[in-house]
Amino acid sequence: xxxxxxxxxxxxxxxxxxxxxxxxxxxxxxxxxxxxxxxxxxxxxxxxxxxxxxxxxxxxxxxxxxxxxxxxxxxxxxxxxxxxxxxxxxxxxxxxxxxxxxxxxxxxxxxxxxxxxxxxxx
Numbered sequence: 144x145x146x147x148x149x150x151x152x153x154x155x156x157x158x159x160x161x162x163x164x165x166x167x168x169x170x171x172x173x174x175x176x177x178x179x180x181x182x183x184x185x186x187x188x189x190x191x192x193x194x195x196x197x198x199x200x201x202x203x204x205x206x207x208x209x210x211x212x213x214x215x216x217x218x219x220x221x222x223x224x225x226x227x228x229x230x231x232x233x234x235x236x237x238x239x240x241x242x243x244x245x246x247x248x249x250x251x252x253x254x255x256x257x258x259x260x261x262x263x264x265x
Contacts, residue, residue: 144236144244146192152245156190166221170207171214173250182253183222183229187215193246196233215250224252 147153154160156172165185166173176184189211193199200208219229229252234241 144194144198146194146198147244148192150243150245152186152188152243152247153192156188166214166218168214170210173218176249180249181230181251181256183224183251185218185222185250186247187211187218187250188245188247194244195235195241195246196248197235199246215248219250219252222250222252224250228252230256 151160155162155174162174164172164174166187170190171187172190173185173187176186189199189203189207191199191203191207193202199211203211215231216225219225229250232249232251233247
């Protein structure tokens with residue numbers, strides 16, 4: 144999958160589309176999902192042009208990867224999710240349900256999420 148510079152997350156990163164920002168720094172943006180599947184449903188994305196977790200793991204530096212995942216932990220803590228737990232989901236490719244070709248993770252929490260298999264509420 145090639146990176147599309149006009150994907151919705153690229154437009155949000157450039158300020159061309161609105162989004163409710165939860166966290167932002169020079170390398171990471173976290174926004175509220177517009178179709179939340181849990182009381183807390185945040186999308187966390189690196190600001191670099193990576194299409195998926197696979198692309199990120201191949202092309203990003205070890206420092207970028209470490210920073211990204213440490214920042215997710217910081218965001219979860221700020222949102223009060225660390226005590227009861229949270230779920231991280233990354234869809235990779237069309238069969239997994241990836242719609243936007245910009246790497247992002249779904250950070251979900253705020254309720255008991257249930258099992259992954261066949262659970263349409265999470």
